[in-house]
Amino acid sequence: MRATPPSPAALICQMRRGGLSQRERRQNQPLSLGKRGRGEGAALFSTRTGVALAIVFVASIAVAQIRTQPASASVLELLVKWTPLLATGFLFNLLISFFAMVVGTASGLLLAFARISPRRSLRGTSWIVVQFFRNAPWLVLLFFVMYLLPFQFRLGSVTIPFPDWIKATLGLALPIMANVAEIVRGAVQSIPTAQWDAARSLAFSRRQTLWKIILPQCVKRMLPPWMNWYAILTMATTLASIVGVSEVMTITLRITNAEGRTDLLIPIYSYVLLWFFLYCYPISRWTRRLEARYGQR
Amino acid sequence: MKMVREWLRFFAIAALTLAFGAPAAAQSDTLASVKQKGKIVVGVKADYKPFGYTDPSGKIVGLEIDLANDVAKRMGVQIELVPVIAANRMEFLKQGRIDLMIATMAYKPDRAEVVGIPQPFYYAGAANVFAKKSSGLKAWADLKGKPICAIQGAYYNRRTGEEFGANLVVFKGVTEAMAALEAGNCVGTVFDTTYFAGIMSDPKWADYAMVLPSIDPEPWGVGVRKEDTKFAAYMSDVIKDWHKTGYILELEKKWGIPQSPFLVEQQAKNK
Numbered sequence: 290m291r292a293t294p295p296s297p298a299a300l301i302c303q304m305r306r307g308g309l310s311q312r313e314r315r316q317n318q319p320l321s322l323g324k325r326g327r328g329e330g331a332a333l334f335s336t337r338t339g340v341a342l343a344i345v346f347v348a349s350i351a352v353a354q355i356r357t358q359p360a361s362a363s364v365l366e367l368l369v370k371w372t373p374l375l376a377t378g379f380l381f382n383l384l385i386s387f388f389a390m391v392v393g394t395a396s397g398l399l400l401a402f403a404r405i406s407p408r409r410s411l412r413g414t415s416w417i418v419v420q421f422f423r424n425a426p427w428l429v430l431l432f433f434v435m436y437l438l439p440f441q442f443r444l445g446s447v448t449i450p451f452p453d454w455i456k457a458t459l460g461l462a463l464p465i466m467a468n469v470a471e472i473v474r475g476a477v478q479s480i481p482t483a484q485w486d487a488a489r490s491l492a493f494s495r496r497q498t499l500w501k502i503i504l505p506q507c508v509k510r511m512l513p514p515w516m517n518w519y520a521i522l523t524m525a526t527t528l529a530s531i532v533g534v535s536e537v538m539t540i541t542l543r544i545t546n547a548e549g550r551t552d553l554l555i556p557i558y559s560y561v562l563l564w565f566f567l568y569c570y571p572i573s574r575w576t577r578r579l580e581a582r583y584g585q586r
Numbered sequence: 587m588k589m590v591r592e593w594l595r596f597f598a599i600a601a602l603t604l605a606f607g608a609p610a611a612a613q614s615d616t617l618a619s620v621k622q623k624g625k626i627v628v629g630v631k632a633d634y635k636p637f638g639y640t641d642p643s644g645k646i647v648g649l650e651i652d653l654a655n656d657v658a659k660r661m662g663v664q665i666e667l668v669p670v671i672a673a674n675r676m677e678f679l680k681q682g683r684i685d686l687m688i689a690t691m692a693y694k695p696d697r698a699e700v701v702g703i704p705q706p707f708y709y710a711g712a713a714n715v716f717a718k719k720s721s722g723l724k725a726w727a728d729l730k731g732k733p734i735c736a737i738q739g740a741y742y743n744r745r746t747g748e749e750f751g752a753n754l755v756v757f758k759g760v761t762e763a764m765a766a767l768e769a770g771n772c773v774g775t776v777f778d779t780t781y782f783a784g785i786m787s788d789p790k791w792a793d794y795a796m797v798l799p800s801i802d803p804e805p806w807g808v809g810v811r812k813e814d815t816k817f818a819a820y821m822s823d824v825i826k827d828w829h830k831t832g833y834i835l836e837l838e839k840k841w842g843i844p845q846s847p848f849l850v851e852q853q854a855k856n857k
Binding site: 370371373374377435436439440532533535539540542543544545546547548549550551552553554 | 632633634635639640641642643644669670671673674677680681682683758759760761762763765768778785
């Protein structure tokens with residue numbers, strides 16, 4: 290894809306900013322990093338949503354309580370009885386979200402370096418990778434990874450098991466990787482290019498400039514969108530139920546089937562919803578505090 | 587041109603990854619490998635009461651789990667249960683994640699092409715519609731244009747919708763479908779007779795019944811790896827013995843399932 294010759298305005302701009310190669314200039318605009326610092330993840334987790342959720346939960350229990358037949362156990366008792374099992378399921382959601390974020394961030398960072406590399410072939414390839422994983426539906430990626438990877442590896446005589454939830458983690462890490470790459474690239478490009486030139490004139494190598502000068506300044510800008518992605522990822526971990534991982538949604542389905550109680554459905558699903566809210570809400574609050582603080586500067 | 591080359595390179599790398607990442611072929615001699623490991627891994631349902639479901643401690647219990655335990659006992663090995671769903675049970679078997687599948691799987695010719703299904707079958711279910719006795723439904727043709735609740739992945743859904751013209755409202759779990767039936771969102775629920783048989787004793791469903799003649803009787807088979815004929819033969823003998831001794835009939839009693847005519851018939855046949 291050859292670009293048209295740069296316009297006069299772009300040339301002037303280039304002269305003024307100088308330094309960086311033309312290729313680097315031609316890249317996309319940096320991502321907007323949440324203008325006033327209100328990502329989509331953050332808006333979902335307002336205090337008001339929390340109160341509404343709690344009301345729905347309590348009301349659903351009350352309604353179920355009235356409709357329950359006298360001889361059978363009350364819905365509240367059932368919820369208490371199954372809470373330990375639900376908690377083990379929820380633990381998987383947290384583990385999946387945590388490790389997917391770690392893997393996604395590490396690989397996303399590498400991918401971002403490829404995206405801003407001076408080498409054209411590397412930039413092109415990484416662009417394709419980023420576009421692919423940002424735009425593929427998460428569930429499709431999940432299915433792909435679930436059925437493609439073996440359930441165990443053999444290293445010599447040792448067999449290393451490779452359980453389902455780790456496969457799900459890898460599947461969810463892929464879109465996170467691509468999105469983190471874009472966050473990092475956007476943040477790097479939002480740093481004035483004059484700093485690159487200044488660093489070069491002080492005989493910093495490209496790697497030193499990136500690690501010692503540019504990235505430290507980026508951390509502040511990247512943190513809020515990165516935490517937003519974590520909240521989104523946490524909610525997306527329930528997708529793993531579709532491929533049979535024993536996480537909280539799978540467990541919920543098993544519980545409703547074991548009890549066979551139709552009046553349990555709304556209470557138990559709002560109960561699970563409340564758990565997710567309680568986990569994501571502090572993260573979201575913290576994100577917004579950070580955004581506000583860094584927004585002022 | 588350059589772009590094309592880069593695409594090619596991307597696909598080449600992707601293809602290589604796939605080739606090397608492909609799972610090692612599962613052992614084709616399950617009997618030997620199970621004996622050597624000292625453990626058999628059985629795929630079972632964890633969301634199909636009373637055949638395989640979860641208790642509050644997270645343990646999977648049910649009729650099919652008893653069957654799986656019996657197989658392990660006969661082989662003299664430990665057992666590991668892996669919960670499976672309809673979407674992954676055959677894949678797990680092929681991959682070698684599980685050695686044996688006892689997971690409410692109805693026999694279908696296209697399934698038998700993917701996994702080995704040793705005969706005789708150990709159980710049989712059929713499809714019926716659970717509705718209010720006063721619903722006036724008498725024949726399958728009466729469903730035409732009526733909303734009918736169904737559960738994802740049941741093989742008779744297609745027939746109910748296409749041949750009999752019911753408006754299917756499909757749910758992920760059977761409890762959701764039953765809640766919709768109770769709330770009046772559909773006139774009936776189409777599902778396995780084995781499931782309805784289990785809930786009929788509940789006073790909540792006193793006004794309801796299986797109102798139509800059962801269709802599509804489908805025998806349930808255990809699954810083994812397709813190429814492993816030795817293990818299939820072994821399982822055939824085990825199932826024959828289950829029928830001969832009336833073991834599954836006993837288990838039906840234990841789990842509160844009404845006696846199935848299929849089992850009585852099989853017992854007479856295998857005596």
